[in-house]
Amino acid sequence: MCFKTLPVEFDERGNAVLRGGIPNPYDVTVAKPDVDLSEEERRERIESLVARNGHIKDLNMDPVTRIAGALAVHVTADLDKRAYLDSHAQATLFRGYEVILMGRDPRDAIFVASRACGVCGGVHAHAAAYAIEQAMGIAPPPLGTVVRNMTEAAEMGYDNPLHLYLLAGPDYSESVIRSSNPELWPLAERWSCPNEHIHGFKTMSDLMTALNPLTGALYREGLEFTRLSREMVVILTGKYPHPQNVVPGGVSTTVTLQTLNEYHSRLGKIFDYAQRMMAVWDDIPAFFYEADDRYQFVGYRPTTQIDPGYWDDPYAYDATYENCNEWGEKRWSTPGVVIDGELVTTRLTDINIGWEEFVEHSYYEESSTTRFAQDMLGNPLSPYHPWNKRTLPKPGGRDWKDKYTWACAPRWDRKVVEAGCYSRLLMTAMAQKIPDSDFITATGTSMRLLVPKGEVGEREVEWHAPARWNALERNRGRAYHYLFSQLVGLESLLEAYKLMKQGEKRVAALDPSALEKAIPQDERVSVGWWGAGRGWLTHHLVMDKGKITNYQICTPSTINASPRDPWGQPGPYEEAVMNTPIIEDVSDPSRFTSIDMLRAIRSFDPCMPCTTHVHTGEGEVVREVNTCSCGGD
Amino acid sequence: MADRSTRSPVRNPRTPAQELLDELGPVTQFHDTTHLGAFGMPSGAMTEDMLSSVATAGTPTRFGPLEKVHAFWFAGMSCDGCSVAVTGATLPSVESLLLGAHPGLPRVVLHHPVINMESGPYYLQPAEQAMAGRLDAPYVVILEGSIADEVVANASGGYWSSTGEEPWGPDGDLRPVTSTEWVARLAPNAAAMIAIGTCATWGGVPSAEGNPTGAMSLMDFLGKDYRSVLGVPVVNVPGCPPIGDNFTETVAAVLYFLQGFGPLPEFDELGRPAWLFGETVHRHCVRGAYYEEGQFAKDFGDPECLVEIGCWGPVVNCNIASRGAIMSVGGCMNAGGACIGCTMPGFPDKFTPFYKRPPGSMASTVVSRMVGSVIRPLRKFSNNNMNREVRWDRQHATPSAFSREKSEPSALAHVNHKFYDALRRSGDTSRNDADVWGKRQDEAPSGGSPRTRA
Ligand code: SF4
Numbered sequence A: 001m002c003f004k005t006l007p008v009e010f011d012e013r014g015n016a017v018l019r020g021g022i023p024n025p026y027d028v029t030v031a032k033p034d035v036d037l038s039e040e041e042r043r044e045r046i047e048s049l050v051a052r053n054g055h056i057k058d059l060n061m062d063p064v065t066r067i068a069g070a071l072a073v074h075v076t077a078d079l080d081k082r083a084y085l086d087s088h089a090q091a092t093l094f095r096g097y098e099v100i101l102m103g104r105d106p107r108d109a110i111f112v113a114s115r116a117c118g119v120c121g122g123v124h125a126h127a128a129a130y131a132i133e134q135a136m137g138i139a140p141p142p143l144g145t146v147v148r149n150m151t152e153a154a155e156m157g158y159d160n161p162l163h164l165y166l167l168a169g170p171d172y173s174e175s176v177i178r179s180s181n182p183e184l185w186p187l188a189e190r191w192s193c194p195n196e197h198i199h200g201f202k203t204m205s206d207l208m209t210a211l212n213p214l215t216g217a218l219y220r221e222g223l224e225f226t227r228l229s230r231e232m233v234v235i236l237t238g239k240y241p242h243p244q245n246v247v248p249g250g251v252s253t254t255v256t257l258q259t260l261n262e263y264h265s266r267l268g269k270i271f272d273y274a275q276r277m278m279a280v281w282d283d284i285p286a287f288f289y290e291a292d293d294r295y296q297f298v299g300y301r302p303t304t305q306i307d308p309g310y311w312d313d314p315y316a317y318d319a320t321y322e323n324c325n326e327w328g329e330k331r332w333s334t335p336g337v338v339i340d341g342e343l344v345t346t347r348l349t350d351i352n353i354g355w356e357e358f359v360e361h362s363y364y365e366e367s368s369t370t371r372f373a374q375d376m377l378g379n380p381l382s383p384y385h386p387w388n389k390r391t392l393p394k395p396g397g398r399d400w401k402d403k404y405t406w407a408c409a410p411r412w413d414r415k416v417v418e419a420g421c422y423s424r425l426l427m428t429a430m431a432q433k434i435p436d437s438d439f440i441t442a443t444g445t446s447m448r449l450l451v452p453k454g455e456v457g458e459r460e461v462e463w464h465a466p467a468r469w470n471a472l473e474r475n476r477g478r479a480y481h482y483l484f485s486q487l488v489g490l491e492s493l494l495e496a497y498k499l500m501k502q503g504e505k506r507v508a509a510l511d512p513s514a515l516e517k518a519i520p521q522d523e524r525v526s527v528g529w530w531g532a533g534r535g536w537l538t539h540h541l542v543m544d545k546g547k548i549t550n551y552q553i554c555t556p557s558t559i560n561a562s563p564r565d566p567w568g569q570p571g572p573y574e575e576a577v578m579n580t581p582i583i584e585d586v587s588d589p590s591r592f593t594s595i596d597m598l599r600a601i602r603s604f605d606p607c608m609p610c611t612t613h614v615h616t617g618e619g620e621v622v623r624e625v626n627t628c629s630c631g632g633d
Numbered sequence B: 001m002a003d004r005s006t007r008s009p010v011r012n013p014r015t016p017a018q019e020l021l022d023e024l025g026p027v028t029q030f031h032d033t034t035h036l037g038a039f040g041m042p043s044g045a046m047t048e049d050m051l052s053s054v055a056t057a058g059t060p061t062r063f064g065p066l067e068k069v070h071a072f073w074f075a076g077m078s079c080d081g082c083s084v085a086v087t088g089a090t091l092p093s094v095e096s097l098l099l100g101a102h103p104g105l106p107r108v109v110l111h112h113p114v115i116n117m118e119s120g121p122y123y124l125q126p127a128e129q130a131m132a133g134r135l136d137a138p139y140v141v142i143l144e145g146s147i148a149d150e151v152v153a154n155a156s157g158g159y160w161s162s163t164g165e166e167p168w169g170p171d172g173d174l175r176p177v178t179s180t181e182w183v184a185r186l187a188p189n190a191a192a193m194i195a196i197g198t199c200a201t202w203g204g205v206p207s208a209e210g211n212p213t214g215a216m217s218l219m220d221f222l223g224k225d226y227r228s229v230l231g232v233p234v235v236n237v238p239g240c241p242p243i244g245d246n247f248t249e250t251v252a253a254v255l256y257f258l259q260g261f262g263p264l265p266e267f268d269e270l271g272r273p274a275w276l277f278g279e280t281v282h283r284h285c286v287r288g289a290y291y292e293e294g295q296f297a298k299d300f301g302d303p304e305c306l307v308e309i310g311c312w313g314p315v316v317n318c319n320i321a322s323r324g325a326i327m328s329v330g331g332c333m334n335a336g337g338a339c340i341g342c343t344m345p346g347f348p349d350k351f352t353p354f355y356k357r358p359p360g361s362m363a364s365t366v367v368s369r370m371v372g373s374v375i376r377p378l379r380k381f382s383n384n385n386m387n388r389e390v391r392w393d394r395q396h397a398t399p400s401a402f403s404r405e406k407s408e409p410s411a412l413a414h415v416n417h418k419f420y421d422a423l424r425r426s427g428d429t430s431r432n433d434a435d436v437w438g439k440r441q442d443e444a445p446s447g448g449s450p451r452t453r454a
């Protein structure tokens, strides 16, 4: 029984049904999550503290740099108690991709949706393809799925080092430590790195110097490896970030032995680097925990995460909603929801029907609908579900108590869940449903990964689900996810060789004229479940008379940057900041840089470009913006 | 939604940029940072200062007078894909520009949110200095993403895209400043305004049919008469995403010229670097000869020309087929991706629906099928000839086990190959009767291996 808040239970055949006898079962005053601290209580507490304490600063960091896209974070910081009392995340960019998609031919969706994000630009093209395929009932041939898996593994190969070394890394670099955490520097100079034999840095201070922006060896090596992985992507997609090869029902890549070898030879160079990456991001948390135990709480949130899975089994994936629980659980990365450390489901239908998006603290009028009461299998759907969503914007002044962002608040079973690439490790490890592999094993609490030999020897590494998810663990998880994704790339490459041996050449289900004829004229509803560099990605699609009538994108940063919900629960960034102790040296309050908050925020790898959406209803402009928040009135 | 057509610079003498500035009024003061302390400055120094010791070069390395150039990067309605593309560039690379490590170039001080160490109000301080005329070096403004029509948003009390806050509200209150406003305020004194990517150059996907933000290009925003302080109109490097190297090469080419050693870079009538966008992508396409021979992909993934599965390459200005996407690797058609015209002002609406053959290809594919049906057998015939060593011709045998099933050419083919060879060798001066006296005369004839010992 995975739902605790929503009044949904399961019959003996495992189908979801609404618990009987509850009027307005989805009303926000009826199905309420347990909340520790209401918004009013939090505000009262802050107000009483402000009255007594002159050390409280109210500051808006706009823009936060070294993230992708535009984000501002407002904090109320108590420098005396060394705590962030309050925090509000606001994205400051608004665009119009969904509105542009609506009313179009579904064949436009892949290339237009791709432009939603250029940071991990391939993922939206793929998610759109999955949504269209489900709506049209066309499944790609195995080689098509395998090419997609190879592409998306390589894309993670670019995304993870970009974040770890260009965006997050400088927060742990010599330049920042000596200025914001001077007390740590002498320690770092004395601290010998346990993993020196792998990454080559003798002391933590050497390692931190290599993290310096632009001049540091690790920063530069990270940049080079993002390029190498992008070469692997463009061998298959033609260009990056917006791939030119994704088509409904497969890909249009011309796959030859040369293609596979060009991918293969580059992949071969990555494994040594992956070993160094994990060694670096194992040593950094070790040093910080040892230096000051409070680092356990920088960016801390409970273990409550969600992921729809990633990288399909080419033989199981059949593009149907009806069989999604079977093919979903065969993904290389298992779908799942973990609530307070407990894996409550791995079924895509549960993930889908528990999903809602709220606008109480966003510049919208309430606009849920009951257009679809059930999904295609008869499972109940909330009026706040993306298929039912119609959002009416109402720009206004910024008021932390009321509306302060263009963001909406996605929740699962009305709980605040987090998305991340590391969630893939967590779900897959706990579920133990991963396909058989010589390289990847899930143990229930950890992932055992075998790194093939490069110039450095073969080695087995193990990622353990952390007891406490914080900024350092997110970064460590990302480093292990890098290896995980590259091993999926390797497995998929081997599958491609196997298919080629069997003489398999087909990469798409339909040719262009058959595709045109296959566009259905009746109403179809579908969802593409996929992933991005930051985890979760879904595209919910409705089409009718061969035309897109509703299109809803939910990205990982939409989830993580979300504002308060109807019950006052802060979004993941906000919650993580409020849990973060102020450890930096603030003996002189004017020296307060807010580095601890920055480390917390950046560990989520915020990626704001694609968190902003709009859509129109009939006639009037009706905008639906998932996470675009504008920093003020 | 305001009617965008009434706001076009052609019908309205005021450009959208002027209109916005008129509405917002002049500004005189900037963010007061005294109460901020070190907030947002975790490294205790601006990125520019952190890099100064490594990035400063002497005149001999710079080849010219310019020591330093500031580059302000703003994102409008953007997906950040242009930034990502530029991080992939290596001709030259962005890190070599920032570190002053590319001989011949001044140091480029890039103010980019993905690169910089400072956050919050400090991040925008150099832009404030540029507005106030207090910057220590010339600056260029680079825009990624389309310009949102903030006049429309402002009318309903909101905005579309903002970067930072300034005390420009009523009574000096802090208010969000849109990237559109920054661009409008910085343009008059910029050394150059550079639009990167199809969104900024022409409007791109954010300004496609149905868009609610009034998104437009930098040229539309600043108007036809815009000139930078160096007298340059808006420079456009299109592509969705652009090729990173096209951008860094364009910047480098302008700087080579300004340093005095490079030629004046040529721009076409739309402000594109002419040497990069002067040709259609079809002209350098790896599949071009399939088109010529009338062979077309039918299924996705087929190796032939992609025109019938939706390629617009013959009418699209782009160089990806010759340059590659990143590190000279990739390219749309190289991988099997049909060109959808992502560099073009007509993108996307003039190219949709995708995966459908361009109607204009009808005539030329019919012709190339006809020509191809003649040319292809002739080429195959010559190709067979060229696949034979001269010695194998003499021996009437091919010494490869792979060729077992392959029959020797027919007598007719043999005669034809001889005829072809005769044609090829007409005018060959090796047949002139000069006496080759520097070697023994009984050695092997040219083109063959030593005579077999029978
Ligand atoms: S694939 Fe496109 S660019 Fe290449 S030859 Fe065919 S039509 Fe031209």
Ligand code: SF4
Pocket: A239, A244, B239, B240, B281, B313, B316, B317, B318, B319, B320, B321, B332, B333, B338, B339, B340, B341, B342, B343, B344
């Ligand atoms: S070939 Fe076409 S789709 Fe590819 S980059 Fe060039 S213009 Fe864009």
